Amino acid sequence: MVMYLILIVGAAVAVLPFIFTVSVSLMNLTEATGRTLIPSTPQWGNYTRAWQEAKFGLYFWNSVRIAFITVTGQVIFCTLAAYAFAQFEFPGKNFLFALLLSTLILPEAITWVPNFITVSWLGRVTPIQWINNWPALTVPFMASAFSILILRQFFQQIPGELWDSAQIDGAGYMRFLLQVVIPLSRPALVSVILFSFIGSWNALAWPILVTTTPDWRPISYGLYNFVDEGGAQTHLRMAGAVITILPLIIVYFFTQKQFTEGIATTGLKG
Numbered sequence: 001m002v003m004y005l006i007l008i009v010g011a012a013v014a015v016l017p018f019i020f021t022v023s024v025s026l027m028n029l030t031e032a033t034g035r036t037l038i039p040s041t042p043q044w045g046n047y048t049r050a051w052q053e054a055k056f057g058l059y060f061w062n063s064v065r066i067a068f069i070t071v072t073g074q075v076i077f078c079t080l081a082a083y084a085f086a087q088f089e090f091p092g093k094n095f096l097f098a099l100l101l102s103t104l105i106l107p108e109a110i111t112w113v114p115n116f117i118t119v120s121w122l123g124r125v126t127p128i129q130w131i132n133n134w135p136a137l138t139v140p141f142m143a144s145a146f147s148i149l150i151l152r153q154f155f156q157q158i159p160g161e162l163w164d165s166a167q168i169d170g171a172g173y174m175r176f177l178l179q180v181v182i183p184l185s186r187p188a189l190v191s192v193i194l195f196s197f198i199g200s201w202n203a204l205a206w207p208i209l210v211t212t213t214p215d216w217r218p219i220s221y222g223l224y225n226f227v228d229e230g231g232a233q234t235h236l237r238m239a240g241a242v243i244t245i246l247p248l249i250i251v252y253f254f255t256q257k258q259f260t261e262g263i264a265t266t267g268l269k270g
């Protein structure tokens with residue numbers, strides 16, 4: 001009973017900021033800047049105004065493209081890297097994996113300068129424009145140490161007898177990966193997709209660093225359009241925030257079962 005009460009209180013504390021955000025998004029400016037908790041008359045038009053005034057259509061489409069490219073790249077490259085660490089034996093394997101895991105403790109801001117220098121240099125030596133384009137926004141995030149860790153932990157739980165059976169049937173490493181490992185690893189892959197999607201959708205500092213025009217800036221940048229000389233339009237900003245997080249909630253709603261199973265079976269729980 002006590003455990004349930006603690007969980008209920010914890011859930012209420014976690015959900016309260018989101019409920020308050022929705023409440024403020026339905027207020028007028030006077031109520032939003034006051035101490036009002038519940039709007040007197042819900043202002044549903046705030047969502048239309050937020051979408052139109054902040055050019056959310058452009059930013060939303062940019063975020064969809066950035067998230068799709070980043071998630072696709074991360075699934076491909078992290079799966080191959082995790083498969084190598086789980087399936088193959090090669091000199092320095094444990095050292096390389098430990099070195100990879102050590103990058104998890106580095107603050108993201110530390111990587112901005114070397115990544116910016118790298119994408120700027122690649123933009124000069126390759127025919128593709130990197131700055132103000134999708135390569136600078138997506139390529140640096142197509143390999144994640146955390147995603148590789150999740151997949152590697154799951155791949156290691158696949159029985160070795162399956163590999164022996166696949167060899168008897170004449171399968172190679174790539175066929176074994178595509179026809180056996182990946183179908184069995186759907187919960188872990190869903191977890192990687194969800195984490196990657198959330199990371200790319202919420203990105204803000206890096207997109208601002210590598211873009212100078214709104215052409216490729218994400219939806220989170222649109223929230224800055226509600227601050228002008230007269231101050232912040234809090235009610236529209238909260239409406240924009242609700243629009244911004246809505247895709248994340250929808251994606252989590254459809255993947256929560258696979259996501260929970262993936263976390264529970266990769267040894268990362270607790």
